Amino acid sequence: MKKRLLILCLACLGMINNGLFAQETSPRKVFTLDEGWECRPITTVNRKAPFTPVTIPHTWNTSYIEGTTLYERKTVVYQRPLEVTKEMDGKRLFLYFEGVNSAAQVFLNRRTIGEHLGGYTAFCLEITDQVKKGENLLEVWASNAYRTDVLPISGDFNVNGGIHRPCHLIITGQDCITPLFYASPGVFIHQENISRETAGINVETHLSLKNKKQGLKLKTTIADASNKIVASNETGISGDIVRQPIQVERPVLWEGKKNPYLYTVTVELYDGNQLVDRMVQRTGFRYFSVDHEKGFFLNGNYLNLYGFCRHEDAVGRASALLPEDYKMDMELIKESGATAMRLAHYPHAEPMYNLSDENGIILWTEIPMCGPGGQAFTGFVDTEGYKDNARLAVKELVYQKFNHPSICFWGICNEILVSDGKRFVEYDNPIPFIKELNGLYKSIDTSRLTALATCVDQSYYLGCSDLIAWNKYFGWYKDAAPSASKFFDDCKKSSQRIPVGVSEYGGGASINHHQWPLSMEDRADSHFHPEEAQTFCHEGNWESFMKRPYLWAKFIWVFADFPSYMRQEGEKDGYNDKGLVTQDRKTKKDAFYFYKANWNTEPMAYITSRRFIHRMSDKTDIKIYTNLKEVTLYLNGTKIGVMKPDELKRVIWKNVQLCKGRNTVRVEGKNGKELIVDNCVWYCLGD
Structure with a gap:
């Protein structure tokens, strides 16, 4: 079971390049903790009971309980040896977890070192004073059991338990750029005045200094895509937070898919002339806005935002994705011609943000404050435990993803309902807290816009965010797709000049179900989901949306079919089949090619209903x-x-x-x- 930890440099960790992992020449070292793990349910109390070897990332929810659409929501104990070598003497050691779903308790040599609530953001714990030389026992108790103080408490997707994202051991000197500030890179690149003539930025660096002696300084350089240094700043250190204004003349702007140009920001901590720590971040300089009448503008030019909502899921791995899974999804997204993506309904893993930066995909990313939509129960409870977890999720999301140029929109919530006197009945009134979270986003990051997704009367939510967006399924649930035109025109008129967008639309399809002539009806509870019905919905909706540039974004629900325990419809229970590709990514449905024809200029011709053999x-x-x-x-x-x-x-x-x-x-x-x-x-x- 023993395995020495492998030192990885930033180049080896390109899939998680969030700046915590510095270049090979840096005094900072990073060990990956992917192998050597074993696990067993916490209900197995027999000390001699066997553990099952696993590799991280891992989840126990790769399939349903046989014969049901239920999945195990329980607590599992993970453990592995952690070897501390002589080379680590005098160093500081940190455990960095990219995601443990949903609640984590961490032990070292059977002593508590910390806990974290929330499975979709990273957390970091210092273990310098808890380790001993030689072999240590690292334990993580992971639980995805239902609880109201951890988001999400409901939603149309499965909450997969486990250490479902990578984890690492970070080793630094006594003075370092801290990984403890909300598990962020510790470096925040504030874009304060961006134009085609100049990029005025302010680099804010958070330090953890044990010595606090004279002679410490911070050197920050900015290099262009050819690795040429174009600007720098060297500052003496007098506190734990250093802010360095830097100006880049005639910058190459990040232009989305047109030119996703990235700069490299390197922050180095020196003690005199000795390099103590180094942090590397990539970013792109851009400015953007949304107009109530005209839609989204990037660097002063109109950009039509359309694309997919995406869940983290892969066949046989659930949310414990590997690098090839992220790359496959991005290649399909690029093939479709999409310009934007909504990362639903939680912060996604770092590789998808990096790939979006590199490929020019505009992102909406959100916290896991999501409701059940038309299902029973609630997505919000007015308790301090729930609200504290939501506040923490906002801080972790923003600080951890701050430097990604692809992110333009912070999402507050999805279908957190207010009673409409018709269909939906609330538990507690969420509006005051939604407004609080909007203010929290703004207090941390003034450069981006906030958004929320609703499926009930928008008048309840006006004033809660910069942007409003709707989850509406015209053509799938009773209403015909052409009625989308009148609906959104009316929304625009009544939105008090808050820009209106589409956060979800679409319909389900099985590649094995077909019908002609097509008979459209309310298919919400039907087990017959012909592929032709999905294309009917998308054609009708897109016909409306393409003529309305005021819609600041249009997001299809959903990129790929995915498991959802609450679904009792379509070809297979327990799955949401509204994807434009199948869960295994092997088949692109007809609707995928509809958008490829409309969004991608690459020459193509595709015969629809081809599987209707x-x-x-x-x-x-x-x-x-x-x-x-x-x-x-x-x-x-x-x-x-x-x-x-x-x-x-x-x-x-x-x-x-x-x-x-x-x-x-x-x-x-x-x-x-x-x-x-x-x-x-x-x-x-x-x-």
Whole structure:
């Protein structure tokens, strides 16, 4: 079980590059604590009972309890040896956990060293005075049991228990840039005056000084993408917080997908001429705004924000994701052509923020203050335990993610309901506390905008945040998709000039369910979710949204299918199937290609309903999604015709006659000299 810890430098930890992990030449060292762990339920009290070896990140919720849509919400004990070597003499040691869901108690040699409530933000504990030379026993008790003093207390997703994100041992000198300030990098790059002529920033560094002697200084440099230093500041240290104003002339701005340009900010702590500690942060310089009439602007230019809500989930791993999982999702997001993403409904792991910085994806990120929507119970209780945990979540989210240029919006809550006198009945009134959290966000970070998502009358929430957004499923729950136009126009008129956006929209689909002609109805509780119904919803909604630039963002629910214990609908109970890709990421649904045609300029043509292989009717519409100027359709080698796409990038041939038996469908079009082709095969079983 024993395994010596492996020293990792920043380059090795690119997936978690949040600045806590400095360059190899820094006196700061980082050991990864991924292997050598074992675990067992806390209910196993027999001292001789075996432990199960595991690798971190880990969760015990990779599947449901057999025969149910329930998953285990319990407490599990993790343990591993922690070896302290001679090289660590005179050093300071910190345990850094990126995420333990949902409550963690940490012990060293069976002595308590700390606890943390909340599974989606990092926490850091100093263990310098608790360790002994040689082998120590590190224990973590992780619990995802229901409790009202840990967010979330409800929501349409599973709360996976365990050490579901990486953890590390950080070793520094006696004086260091502190990792203890809300488990942040300890370095905050305030963008105070950004323009194309100059970038005026203020670098705030938090120190932990044991010696507090004369001669300490802080040197901060800013390097461009070619690693050329473009600005610097050297300051003597007189306290635990140092602020260094720095100006970069003629900066290259971070322009989203157009040019996600990143600078490197290096903060070095010196004792005289001796380097004591180093912290590295990447950031991009940008400014942005949202207009009630015109929408979102990045660096003075309009940018249409559209994309996905995303959950952390992978088949067989649940929320204990690996680097390849984040990269796969980002590649699919890029393929769709999305410009933005909402990280629902909790702070996501560091790799997704880094990938968004690098690829120019604008982010809305939020704390786990989410409600049950139309389900029973509540997402808010007016107790100090609950409110303290929400306040902590805000501070940890903002301080830990402060330097990411991709983040433009801090999310306060999702569907924390107020009684509307119709369908929804509140427990406690959340409005005063929502306003308090809005103020807390603003007190920490004045540079970004706050947002919240509602599914009830927005008038309750006006004044609670800078922006308002709606979770509305036109075309899926009773109302037809075209009614979205009137609804959002009315919202804009009554919003008191607070910008209005779309935080969720869409519909469910199984890639094994198909129907033609399509019969739309309220499918909320149906176990039949044809893929054609999902595309109907998205086409209708996007037709409304694309004509309304005042909608500051449009977020699809959801990027990929994911487990949700409360769902009793669709092909498989316990899953939310509103994803545009399947949970395993192997299949992109038709709706994915609808948006690819509308959002991505890469030439494409795609035959919809391609998985509707066996058909009883001998007549069907054939619909193509394409961004080509025109396409030609062939059926069984015979040319059917040439058509140009409509404004929604659709080409539809009506009532095409199929042959009995096997039918080959082919569409082709040209992009210059390049021939773009798509094919599929259908079988007509009817007369």
